[in-house]
Structure formats: structure tokens, C-alpha cells
Amino acid sequence: MYGKKGAGARASTAVLGAALLLAGCSSGGGGKDDDSGAPVTQQPKNADPFWVNPDGNAVRQVAAYAKAGRDDDARQIRKIAGQPTGEWIGPENPEQEARGYTEAAEKADRAAILVLYNIPHRDCGQFSQGGAADGNAYRAWIDGVAQGIGDRPATVILEPDAILHLVNQCTPPEFREERYDLLKGAVTRLTSLKNTKVYLDAGNAGWGHPDQIFEPLRAAGIDRADGFAVNVSNFYSTEDSIAYGKRLAAKVGDKHFVIDTSRNGNGPYTGGKPEENWCNPPGRALGENPTTNTADPLVDAYLWVKRPGESDGTCKGGPKAGEWWAEYALKLAKASR
Numbered sequence: 001m002y003g004k005k006g007a008g009a010r011a012s013t014a015v016l017g018a019a020l021l022l023a024g025c026s027s028g029g030g031g032k033d034d035d036s037g038a039p040v041t042q043q044p045k046n047a048d049p050f051w052v053n054p055d056g057n058a059v060r061q062v063a064a065y066a067k068a069g070r071d072d073d074a075r076q077i078r079k080i081a082g083q084p085t086g087e088w089i090g091p092e093n094p095e096q097e098a099r100g101y102t103e104a105a106e107k108a109d110r111a112a113i114l115v116l117y118n119i120p121h122r123d124c125g126q127f128s129q130g131g132a133a134d135g136n137a138y139r140a141w142i143d144g145v146a147q148g149i150g151d152r153p154a155t156v157i158l159e160p161d162a163i164l165h166l167v168n169q170c171t172p173p174e175f176r177e178e179r180y181d182l183l184k185g186a187v188t189r190l191t192s193l194k195n196t197k198v199y200l201d202a203g204n205a206g207w208g209h210p211d212q213i214f215e216p217l218r219a220a221g222i223d224r225a226d227g228f229a230v231n232v233s234n235f236y237s238t239e240d241s242i243a244y245g246k247r248l249a250a251k252v253g254d255k256h257f258v259i260d261t262s263r264n265g266n267g268p269y270t271g272g273k274p275e276e277n278w279c280n281p282p283g284r285a286l287g288e289n290p291t292t293n294t295a296d297p298l299v300d301a302y303l304w305v306k307r308p309g310e311s312d313g314t315c316k317g318g319p320k321a322g323e324w325w326a327e328y329a330l331k332l333a334k335a336s337r
Contacts, residue, residue, distance in 0.1 A: 040081050042108050047291050050084035050155065050303070051105035051112050057324040058085075058309055076333040077309075077326075084290050085262070086115040086157060086305040088322065091132065094118075094141050098148025111153035111195075115305055116145060116186070119162045119179060124170040126313075135178050142186045146193060153195040157258075157305050158186060158225070160201045160232045163216050167209075180219045187221035197300075199258050202228035205236040205244035206268060214251035226300075227256040233306040234260065235268040235284055242296050249298050259294075261287035262304035265336050279315040280328060285335035308332050 040054050040062075053059070058081035065074035087101045098114060105112035118141055122131030132138035165171045166179060183200065190198045200222055203213055222228060228248065231241045238261055245257040265285030269277045286308055292301045309329025311318035318325055 040078075042110055043082070043084065043290070045109065047293050048084065048289070049111055049292060050290055050301075051101070051108055051110035052082060052084045053087065053101075053104075056081065056085065057307070058329065061309070061324070061326050061329065073330055076330055079286060079333045079336060080308045080329060083304055084110070084113060085307040086113045086303065088115045088117055088307075089145055091118050091130075091141065094144035095148040098145045098154075099150070100148075102149050102152035102154050105154075106152045111155055113155050113157070113303060113305070114145070114149070115157045115160070116142070117160055119159045119182060121171060121175050121179075123161060124165055135182055138182050139185060142189055146189050149190075149193055149196055151194040154193075155197045155258075155301075155303070156190055156199065157229050157232060157303075158190070158198055158200050159183060160229075160305075163201060163213065163220055164203045164207065166216055167203075167212050180216075184219070184221035184224075187225045191224050191226070197226040199227050199229040199300075200225050201232050202230055202245075202248060202257070204231045204234045205240040206234065210244070210248040210251055214248060217248075217252055222252050222255060225255070227258065228252070229258050229260065229303075229305065231260045231264065233262075233312065234278060235264050235266075235281065237264055237267045238288055238295070238302065240267075242299060246296070246298055254298065256298050256300045258301045258303050258305075259299060260305040261290075261302040262306045262308050263287060263332060265332075276315060279312040280318040280325075282316070282331075283335065284332060285337065286332050287336075 040052055040059050042052050058077055061077045062074045062081050065077060089097050101112045101114065118132050118138060120131045120134055120138055123129045132141055162179060162183060166176055171179060187198055190196050200217060200220055202217055217228060230245045238259060241259045245259065249255050249257060263284050264287035266283060269281030269284065288302045290303050294302055309324055309332065311321055311323050311325045313321040
């Protein structure tokens, strides 16, 4: 049974306003001060070269809790606010958003993490359904993202679920050939950029069938990509994710990979219906902080691709996919070790 990964698809377009300019003033190497009112700064570049958004949802929640006198809760949410997370590019203004995030990251001497989640017929009509209207619209969208990134540093996670939904055949047959073409074209366009790394999404350890996904990865252009991503928006342990990634890497030319550790601190939830355990499961925790210092030479980084605290969808009392859910964020932080 494959593991549905949920979504963090709504971009925080608010950061593209004046507050985004704060990033140039947030490039210190701190991140150690856990005072509830202290400003968010960047993590040490030698271990974590990725950009911390100084105006993300978690940062705003810290300020709200501090203003309300909930200092302990503010300190908990700082565990999220002080770490770099993926910025999910929206469908309407890809060039503007990609430029805003990468310019802010460059000013802070860091690389932006961008998540591209707009493939046509996305998510098989489930909680995060949507995507570009057709292939031409998607190609134009990717081109907008590429123009927005330019020569600035960026790490791109390309299309969570897109390949997995080809393998498990929930994507209708008439759209499959086009999807491979769109993914391959996106890899080619994005890897042509000077300082952009591209990782194709490749499922998770709970799905666990490298024999079924390695050929689709090849068809989607893994040979041109920098590697693949595992555990995006899911909860499988880092240990299990490394094992899964290494088995898959052996089948695609020893490509490197990244792991989403954003919410895997307590591993996967097993207390509900298996087909729903990916969606806002209770009792989960933040995982390892983002870093390029990993436990295996094939693992390029631990990343927080899914932004902790944003809903997987309207399940278990959650808001729409990608919307901030303060209560859930606080539980993740309090449960973290």
C-alpha cells in the first residue's frame, strides 16, 4: 500500500511583500537564542545552508503567542519558526514568487527550498486536487519558476506524488504519457539553471517498492536530476527512509537523495485506517532539523519539505490542505525531542 503524502501546497504569498525584505537583515549565524521575543535568524551555514523565512506562519504564531503572554507556547513554536522549510510555489504568480524567495535567500547568503506542486490532474482528486489546467499551462508555469530563480541558489523538490500516482495507477491512463513528458521537461528546464538542484519525488518507506518506481523515475528524467526526494509530507523514520532511498538509488545509478524529516520524530501513525494514516495523524513529532550533515554519503540533506503545522487536509478536524493549524503545530513541537 502506498503512502499518500498530503500537501503543503499553498504558498505563503504574504512574504512577497515588504516583510520579505527583512531576510537581508536576518543572516546571522545564530538560531540558538530560544527567547520567545527574539528575532528569527539563519542557522549556521556550514551545517544548514538553507534559508529561514523571517515571515512564515510559524514566525507569526510565535509573535501572537508572545503578545498573548503564552511564552512557553511561543518557545515551542520557535522550534519550527527557526528552521528552513519548503516554500510551495502557487499557481498564479510563479515567477514573482520564485524571484521573491530566491532573492531573499540570496541576501541572507542561503539557498531557498522550493516545492513545485502543480502537475495537471494533481492528487487524483483527493484533498489536494488541482494543478495546472493542461500541459501547456504547466510548461509555462515551470518556465515562470525558472525565470524567477535565475542564477540564484535554489533546491527544488519536484512534484510530490506525481510519479507515485503513475505507479499506483490512480492517475488516469490517458494522462500518463503526458505526465512523464512534463516531468522530464521540468527537470531539463530547471537543471539548466546555474545554481539550482532538482530532486524528483520518489515515494516513501511505507510504500516501499523500489522495483516498481525506478523505471518511472528514469522515464521522468532522473538521469538529468540531481537526485530524488523521499518521505515528502510523510512520517516514516529517517532510518527507514535512508534504507528505502539506498535501495532505490542502487537502481538509478546511485543517485543521491534528500529526506523530509519535518514530522517523522515519532515515526508513522498506525492507529487508524491505513489509507488515512498520512493525514494529520495524532501523536507525531518534529524530526531531525534540516542539515547537510547526514548519516549517509548518499543523503544530500535532511529537509523540512512539508512545513510543520500546515494541514494535510480536511481530516481529523484539520483545515484545508496547506493552511496553518496552530494547535497541530504546537503538538508537533511539544512532542519533539
